[in-house]
Amino acid sequence: MTSFLIQNFGCRVNQAEAFGWAEEFQGRGLRLEKELTRSDLILVNSCTLTSRADRDVRQFIKKVVRINPRARLILTGCYVERSREEFGRIPQVWLIFSNGEKGSLASEVLARLGPGEKAQILPYRSRALLKVQDGCDYRCSFCIIPSVRGASVSLERAQVVARARTLVDRGYKEIVLSGIHLCSYGLDLGPESSLPELLRDLEKIDGLGLIRLSSLDPRFLKPEWLKCFTQSQKICQHFHLSLQHTSRRILDRMGRKIGQEDFRKILADFRQRSPEAALGADIIVGFPEETDEDFRAMAGFLEESPLTYFHVFPYSPRSGTAAAGFPQVNDKTKKERSDLLRKLSKKKNLEFRKSFLGRNCRGVVIKREKDRAEVLTSNYLKVIVPPTDTPAREIVQVLISRVDAGATTGEIIA
Numbered sequence: 001m002t003s004f005l006i007q008n009f010g011c012r013v014n015q016a017e018a019f020g021w022a023e024e025f026q027g028r029g030l031r032l033e034k035e036l037t038r039s040d041l042i043l044v045n046s047c048t049l050t051s052r053a054d055r056d057v058r059q060f061i062k063k064v065v066r067i068n069p070r071a072r073l074i075l076t077g078c079y080v081e082r083s084r085e086e087f088g089r090i091p092q093v094w095l096i097f098s099n100g101e102k103g104s105l106a107s108e109v110l111a112r113l114g115p116g117e118k119a120q121i122l123p124y125r126s127r128a129l130l131k132v133q134d135g136c137d138y139r140c141s142f143c144i145i146p147s148v149r150g151a152s153v154s155l156e157r158a159q160v161v162a163r164a165r166t167l168v169d170r171g172y173k174e175i176v177l178s179g180i181h182l183c184s185y186g187l188d189l190g191p192e193s194s195l196p197e198l199l200r201d202l203e204k205i206d207g208l209g210l211i212r213l214s215s216l217d218p219r220f221l222k223p224e225w226l227k228c229f230t231q232s233q234k235i236c237q238h239f240h241l242s243l244q245h246t247s248r249r250i251l252d253r254m255g256r257k258i259g260q261e262d263f264r265k266i267l268a269d270f271r272q273r274s275p276e277a278a279l280g281a282d283i284i285v286g287f288p289e290e291t292d293e294d295f296r297a298m299a300g301f302l303e304e305s306p307l308t309y310f311h312v313f314p315y316s317p318r319s320g321t322a323a324a325g326f327p328q329v330n331d332k333t334k335k336e337r338s339d340l341l342r343k344l345s346k347k348k349n350l351e352f353r354k355s356f357l358g359r360n361c362r363g364v365v366i367k368r369e370k371d372r373a374e375v376l377t378s379n380y381l382k383v384i385v386p387p388t389d390t391p392a393r394e395i396v397q398v399l400i401s402r403v404d405a406g407a408t409t410g411e412i413i414a
Helices: 012-027 051-067 078-082 083-086 098-112 145-149 156-169 194-203 223-231 248-254 260-271 292-304 331-354
Strands: 003-010 041-046 073-078 094-097 128-134 173-178 210-213 239-245 278-285 311-314 360-368 371-376 382-385 395-403 410-412
Touching: 012 041, 012 098, 012 128, 012 173, 012 248, 041 078, 041 382, 041 410, 051 073, 051 078, 073 078, 073 098, 073 194, 078 083, 078 145, 078 210, 083 094, 083 145, 128 156, 145 360, 156 194, 173 194, 194 223, 210 239, 223 260, 248 311, 260 278, 278 331, 292 331, 311 331, 331 395, 360 382, 371 395, 382 395
Parallel strands: 003 041, 041 073, 073 094, 128 173, 173 210, 239 278, 278 311, 382 410
Antiparallel strands: 360 371, 360 395, 371 382, 395 410
């Protein structure tokens, strides 16, 4: 029986694509493998958001070539889209798919392999990931993704609901909706739709316990959208925003027509409507021409804000984007500023987690091991609990009993 392993790099959209391929491959007789050296096929879904992402992809492929020379490589994703010729020279590469060909990747691979024996479909993840949108119609000066993913394309609402129902029938209780620009969902459909309309359809599915949203663009977050997100019993109270920066001058240079006061209002509205929500953000540090004053102002805003964590990215010039030609901030300064914000994020996240000591939270069992299990709560607390007979993917109530810098621990109570 042919075995396969999928190695993902980058965003939730890549994760959702991998989730779908894993289901299709297993449904046609391939065996899901977790060990690199035992895999016949290794599918690499690449990322090119930063130079570090490029480096990680190259290093992984070199590792495969070194430790499993018999494996056949299947390459796709954004880095492969940019540098197809580079990867085509690697002898072990069997197939290369562009981003536009991802929809037929599984069927093309299976057609080449021929009929296989039926195999048990093992869950690729404890939570189902469902891609509902791809591409982006915006052109932020730092971002290469629109040029490798193309324009925004949405999956029809009826198709999304049908796929979600199938996932629930297979035992998934939480579905994570993903998109390159999720807030653009439905704008390209005829008739036009929207993310809130899609969510209202999904909420009606019996057996679906939780719906989690991937990154949200604050430029789209009107009060009626926030009301939809925060009043639902099924939508996870975990909202991650692509803020990127807080300086209006830097945001203008990024091509993002929004400012600090807009962020302040949106975050305050989220916190007022959902006091227990996890609020996260993407932050770019060291964008071209970012001054000490710009950085200090951003750090001050983040510290005072209701954000509970942030993902910090040192700016990485991408060839083909406008910002790559702007005057650059040196790497030493980027690292110093990134370290400061990551330290602040850890501090804020610890304070947020401590606020749930002694409280019950709803979540999904995401991992079971001999000596422990893990539950991910609706509001994004990863809780370590004692070993349990409760299967992965099930929704439980967990009591938070201890919080420290390294972990949140508790016990399943229902």
